[in-house]
Amino acid sequence: MISNWREWTKTILWGVVLAGGAAAVMRFAFGLGVTTGLDDATPWGLWIALKLGFVALSGGGFTLAALVYVFRLESYRPLVRRAILLALLGYGSFIVSLIFDLGLPWHIYMPILHWQHHSVMFEIAWCVVLYFSVLVLEFSPVVLEHPFFQNAVLQKALHLLHKTTPVWVIAGIVLSTLHQSSLGALFLMAPHRVHPLWYSAWIPVQFFISAISAGVMFLLLEVYLAERWFNNEARLDLMQKLAQIGKFTLGLYLIMRVGDLLWRGVLPSALDGSWQSVLFAAEILLGGVLPIVLLSLPAIRQHKETLITSAALVVGGVLSQRMALSMFTLWRPAEQPYTPALAEVLIAFAIPAAAALLYLFAMENLAVREGSTQAPRIHEALSHPQWGAYQDHSLWGVITQRSLLAVFVVALAVVLLPNQNNAMATLPKQPVQAGRGWEKLILDGNRASYQVNFAHAEHQERLDCQVCHHLNIPQDDASGCWQCHSDFSQPTTIFEHGLHQRTLQGNASCENCHAGAHNRHTAIDCQECHASTEQGERVSTFTLEAPGYVQAMHGVCLECHQRESQARGRADLAVCSTCHFIPQPAPEGQARLNQE
């Protein structure tokens, strides 16, 4: 049984990871368009915002490494391993979330093979790969010290790693400095999309300095929470030291940020009352000024609880800056608002949850904390001499319960997340507008001016009417496409079984429509009762649903165009622009518009 709050915490984390896992399967099976709220207007969303957050919170890794290995401040040594673990998990989360965010995730290695020296992304890719490798090397000694890895070859590797530590540490500091700032440089490439209150030519430097502050304060939070997890007391002196570093760098960051806004004359817009100005004020005052004031009071610095409150405010402020920059205030067309889809949210929570589980595993099994020893619990359980005892062991109970949790969480995700069958249903409902004209039929179902001027009369000469008018509504002789395919994207029901059943006196009438057994395969054709429906060859079996307008129109036109394109050797017959075009005003109208 789950007996305490620690097990409950892990169970909840597992639940979040499993739900995210199900969402991840959907994302890779059906693509970004179906499973996320991202589109061409909003290519950056929740995942990018979180990625920037992961990297900012990893700032403690290079800071502590520099303090201990470069500046030889030995008093910080008890924190180095846990700072590197946090950085390793932070950068690991960055890479995992990047895989979800890339349209072609299997091309993730491309920047390493194909060098684009002028691209900021090129630098970011290289820095992430190298720094993550360095972090793995930096953390490897902690893993290799475990009794499980006690063999000659691995111990030799451990010795080598210990000897070369300064090299990796310096490499790590340089690379993370580059990477933290180059993430900020991304926003310099799209200044018109960044809100003025968050834009600055100094963003790269701001990113770097705020990462030190956020990373150190996050480490302070971790020290306190982890020691509580293990029923220990966190060392107040270490927490105070971290708070001092965090306060100093936060002050520097605030001066740069507000000073730049003042220098450019943008600061007055922070008082214009817009929601962006409120967010900005909250970020600066609550996440910047307040913690500096608090940490300047000696009484506050004497208590762990007030220290972690100040640290949480700093972490919140820096995360708010990253999220505001990349998601909340980033410009997008007003008519295309961005709301993260369920799959996006599940994956976004699952990545840090998985990182938290890995963190707990490392803390419980490796010598990360000062004075901690390894506890090989799994080996204990597996080597237990009696079968019955094995079943009674908590590990077995945990596996049984978490797998049961997995069953229900994944099943729920299967229902709630979009799949191939209801993918189109996730798109908004949009009634189709009828075509206009006759000889030249103007088709623009969603009135988006990306229309088709369909040569109706010309097609009429070459084709049988039933190729397109494959099913008429009763008492009509040529129903328009839009009459059945009545929604632009979603399939719509065209047959009401209940209505037919009620009008035909219930169960007694089954045989009127079904020959023998009662299922859709035995249903008679519509025209047997409604003569005018004239079912064409395209509908060979009865169906309840008409596909959405786009799917139906492309289905009927593309098939023929592609065939004719191949038969005649004319590639232009099967390209989008053959049919679709964006209408332009007549020259005189354009001239008048220009004049106005």
Add this chain to the structure above:
Amino acid sequence: MDLWLALAKGVFLRFVLAVTILGLLRHVALSLAALWVAIRRAPAQSLDLRQIFGETLAWLFPIRRLHRNRFGYSLASFLFHVGVLFTSLFLVNHIDILRDQFGIGWYAIPKGILDLLAVVTIIAGSSLLLFRIYASSSRQLSQLSDYGLLVLILGIFWSGFLAGRPGNPIPYAWLMLFHTLSGAALLLVIPYSKIAHCVLFPLIRLGSAVGWRLAPLAGGKVVQRLHGPEGRQI
């Protein structure tokens, strides 16, 4: 009513099928893990897999064993199992729903044959229920869930059979809603009841063979498991 039926056959059924399939996979995985550990603990680790496989097959098709004990009960049980499996897996309406919801399907058995099989299943299932009620040895071993599961399965078969019959007095939509919801209830309990033997049957003989190889005194532990720490003489 149409909306309720659509929900029952759509979203709800998708959830239930996912729970059933994943739940059964979990059951198999946990059982295999338990068997693997048990074999590692057992003093004698050699297993005659060929004999175990043969035994499993012999119980899967118990033609030669039907007459040995309680012929009527064995025959009814065999027919009931065949009927439940074939009508649920090869009815065209069921396959249509699977195609709609998951995009998978397979060949269907003609409706006429399955109608006949449904009647056989209903008769066999009712006989099993009566056997369980009237035979004192069966009654003593039975739990409430044993009766409940049989009644549930019979309800599913009756409603499905009637829904396909024109002219029955109960409205089609009501019957179908009952059929779908009770079918979903059965699917939900499959992994967490004795019906899990639908996937665990290949492991039953294996588990039995492994059990004999466990350390001495294992029997005492089994008794304690079944009857509490004070145990009971068998």
